[in-house]
Amino acid sequence: MTGDEHVASASRWPALLWATGAVPLVAAALHAVVLTGVADPWVEALSVRRPTAQAGTGWLLAWATALLLPRVCTRAWERHVIGGGVVLFAVVETTVTGLRLWRGLPTRTYLDRPPDEALLQAGAVGVGAVLLMSGIVLLVATVRTRGLPLGARAGALAGAGLLLAGCALGLLTMATGGAPS
Numbered sequence: 001m002t003g004d005e006h007v008a009s010a011s012r013w014p015a016l017l018w019a020t021g022a023v024p025l026v027a028a029a030l031h032a033v034v035l036t037g038v039a040d041p042w043v044e045a046l047s048v049r050r051p052t053a054q055a056g057t058g059w060l061l062a063w064a065t066a067l068l069l070p071r072v073c074t075r076a077w078e079r080h081v082i083g084g085g086v087v088l089f090a091v092v093e094t095t096v097t098g099l100r101l102w103r104g105l106p107t108r109t110y111l112d113r114p115p116d117e118a119l120l121q122a123g124a125v126g127v128g129a130v131l132l133m134s135g136i137v138l139l140v141a142t143v144r145t146r147g148l149p150l151g152a153r154a155g156a157l158a159g160a161g162l163l164l165a166g167c168a169l170g171l172l173t174m175a176t177g178g179a180p181s
Helices: 003-037 049-071 076-102 114-144 150-175
Strands: none
Touching: 003 049, 003 076, 049 076, 049 114, 049 150, 076 114, 114 150
8 A cells, every 4th residue: 555545545534533423413412402492301201411412422532533543553454443433333322312212212221122122232232342442442552653742642541541431331331231321
């Protein structure tokens, strides 16, 4: 692969992350508008807060990764793991949580029927595992990259650390049968 091909290949993921991040941003904004019109948004069973927060998280994670990915030294497969995990998380979490709310299902609990619960839990574990793997790859790439500005390094390490802790906690909670977070 020539230098120009490498640059073109490396720039595809940030562009895709910017575009993907725009979708949850719009979803978060729309949910936030609905949230302002709800009589008591803090106690309703079908709270709009969760979809708003999860869409906002997907947007922020996608755009932060789009900013960082070109600055860290990664191989092609690492960019695919990092970018793919972030895109999967942003799209799946935003879609599933939004669909559950708009179908009239509480977003904080699983469904009453065991097959639905098993599918949701398996999907959550799968997305969490992929995001955990993406976070580990990003963390290793950040540590390995020389010449990365201190602020970028500190932000990436702190963000990857929080991401890993959140994924690990979520996976542990789901594996032990606790309530979904």
